[in-house]
Amino acid sequence: MRILLVQAFTALDLELVYPIGLSYLAAHLPERHHVEIFDVNLHREAADPYAVLAQKVREFRPDVVGISLRNIKVATPGVHSDDFEPQQRTVRIIRQEAPKAKIVAGGTAFSLYSELFMQKLPELDFGLWGEGEERFPLLIDNLDAPRKVPGLWFRHDGAPTYTGQPGKLDFAALKPYRKDLLPFAPYAESSFVSIGLQSKRGCALHCVHCSDTYLLGNAVRRRTPQAVVDEMQELREQWGVKQMFFCDQIFNIPVEHSIAICKEIVDRKLDIRWSAWFNEKAVTLPDELLRWLKAAGCGLLSFSPDHVDDRMLKNLDKNFRYKDLVYTYQAAKKYDMDVEYSFFLNAPGEDWRSLFSILKFVADAKMHCGPNFRLFTLLMMQPIRIYPHSRLHELAVETGLIDHDADLIEGKFWNPGGLQYAVAGIQATAQTLYKARQRYKTFTNAGAATL
Numbered sequence: 001m002r003i004l005l006v007q008a009f010t011a012l013d014l015e016l017v018y019p020i021g022l023s024y025l026a027a028h029l030p031e032r033h034h035v036e037i038f039d040v041n042l043h044r045e046a047a048d049p050y051a052v053l054a055q056k057v058r059e060f061r062p063d064v065v066g067i068s069l070r071n072i073k074v075a076t077p078g079v080h081s082d083d084f085e086p087q088q089r090t091v092r093i094i095r096q097e098a099p100k101a102k103i104v105a106g107g108t109a110f111s112l113y114s115e116l117f118m119q120k121l122p123e124l125d126f127g128l129w130g131e132g133e134e135r136f137p138l139l140i141d142n143l144d145a146p147r148k149v150p151g152l153w154f155r156h157d158g159a160p161t162y163t164g165q166p167g168k169l170d171f172a173a174l175k176p177y178r179k180d181l182l183p184f185a186p187y188a189e190s191s192f193v194s195i196g197l198q199s200k201r202g203c204a205l206h207c208v209h210c211s212d213t214y215l216l217g218n219a220v221r222r223r224t225p226q227a228v229v230d231e232m233q234e235l236r237e238q239w240g241v242k243q244m245f246f247c248d249q250i251f252n253i254p255v256e257h258s259i260a261i262c263k264e265i266v267d268r269k270l271d272i273r274w275s276a277w278f279n280e281k282a283v284t285l286p287d288e289l290l291r292w293l294k295a296a297g298c299g300l301l302s303f304s305p306d307h308v309d310d311r312m313l314k315n316l317d318k319n320f321r322y323k324d325l326v327y328t329y330q331a332a333k334k335y336d337m338d339v340e341y342s343f344f345l346n347a348p349g350e351d352w353r354s355l356f357s358i359l360k361f362v363a364d365a366k367m368h369c370g371p372n373f374r375l376f377t378l379l380m381m382q383p384i385r386i387y388p389h390s391r392l393h394e395l396a397v398e399t400g401l402i403d404h405d406a407d408l409i410e411g412k413f414w415n416p417g418g419l420q421y422a423v424a425g426i427q428a429t430a431q432t433l434y435k436a437r438q439r440y441k442t443f444t445n446a447g448a449a450t451l
């Protein structure tokens with residue numbers, strides 16, 4: 001069969017993202033199929049990216065098109081934009097150019113809003129919820145018997161019908177993702193986080209807003225450190241990738257696993273730079289780990305504490321407190337690593353005092369770390385997007401903030417009351433500061449890498 005895997009538009013004005021999800025799917029399709037990946041984002045600058053897509057579909061003549069819907073409506077006003085319309089147009093063009101092909105959707109945005117997508121995009125024949133490495137090949141073998149595939153949306157008399165939740169797959173048993181189907185160079189040029197890999201799937205934490213545990217579960221499923229570093233070595237030596245990003249929910253839980261990965265990188269003398277998301281609790285960032293991170297080429301500690309005030313951290317069900325957070329920037333300074341944070345403004349229980357404690361923390365961290373503090377933090381201060389299947393969603397419905405049947409694809413935020421005006425002011429000021437600093441750095445060329 002001829003199978004074309006398409007990555008639909010990701011956030012339109014952010015970095016490119018190498019589609020490792022589709023590359024994993026490609027690795028698990030039997031060799032008898034002819035498989036290609038097409039990333040529309042590589043043609044963002046073309047006069048008409050949709051025309052490039054249409055031509056590709058026409059020429060490829062697919063039997064099946066698998067479309068990855070990763071982002072949807074990620075816009076936070078004024079920060080960056082994305083919309084439903086580009087996704088809709090992409091699916092329509094595929095249907096138009098390949099009227100007989102089966103179109104299968106998947107990806108994180110699809111999985112979060114699967115029923116809505118099946119309703120809003122009648123061109124989709126199928127939609128696969130969750131991780132696809134085992135079940136996408138199963139579907140390819142059972143296009144006429146979709147009920148055999150767990151976690152699948154299909155149409156029964158035109159109505160979207162679901163076969164029921166699948167079990168979790170054995171992540172450690174998967175093959176590495178295919179690296180020969182797309183060039184790495186444009187992604188490497190786009191940003192230092194654009195090329196990803198995974199050491200684990202799932203998250204043991206319970207943050208109130210998060211939908212990752214709905215997508216991947218609370219059990220942390222890991223690969224061996226050797227397998228992870230084999231892949232890093234392959235990326236570096238065979239494909240020339242020097243900078244990579246761990247797409248793990250949290251890199252430093254469990255701590256021993258992350259130390260073992262670092263040791264393996266050091267043992268093999270890999271000349272790479274990489275970064276990841278870290279948990280803030282001081283016991284998950286012991287000195288031993290920090291030393292190994294530094295030695296192994298980790299250049300940035302990226303944190304999503306979401307707040308700094310202990311009462312608010314409790315509301316958000318975070319596993320750390322303010323003193324742990326102070327330790328994170330002290331650790332970054334001590335080991336001369338870049339550090340960045342993301343915060344939620346006007347989260348449940350916010351008052352003026354707690355709101356200003358975030359600003360004070362940002363100022364303290366910047367003062368302490370100087371150029372090691374990435375001003376990207378200023379862009380990552382936003383109200384919380386309410387994701388379906390999260391506890392925050394339940395709370396938003398219980399408290400009457402949104403209707404139980406609100407269309408969350410449209411992007412609903414937890415941003416109630418008078419504080420929303422303060423939030424708008426903080427965001428506008430933070431963005432202006434960020435942009436001013438960018439201009440300043442363009443002129444002086446000082447420390448541009450830390451922005």
Ligand code: B12
Binds near residue numbers: 010020022067074111
């Ligand atoms: C890592 C990550 C990032 C990294 C990516 C680094 C990299 N080089 O890849 C970075 C930091 C760049 C990032 C940025 C952003 N991200 Co992000 N990110 C993630 C995260 C945690 C993992 C994604 C990943 O790589 N997974 C690993 C691969 C293997 O899995 P996968 O892509 O999901 O693919 C599997 C399945 O989905 C499925 N599948 C995928 N495609 C298809 C297609 C078909 C046909 C089928 C059958 C199956 C299928 O099978 C695959 C294999 O199992 C997800 C959350 C999550 N749990 O997935 C959020 C997530 C995708 N990000 C999200 C967001 C909002 C963003 C940002 C907008 C954040 C911001 N405010 O800046 C930006 C947007 C970036 C952009 N340019 O578009 C949201 C998107 C939701 C939405 N509303 O659209 C998510 C879902 C998290 C969340 N709930 O908030 N992100």
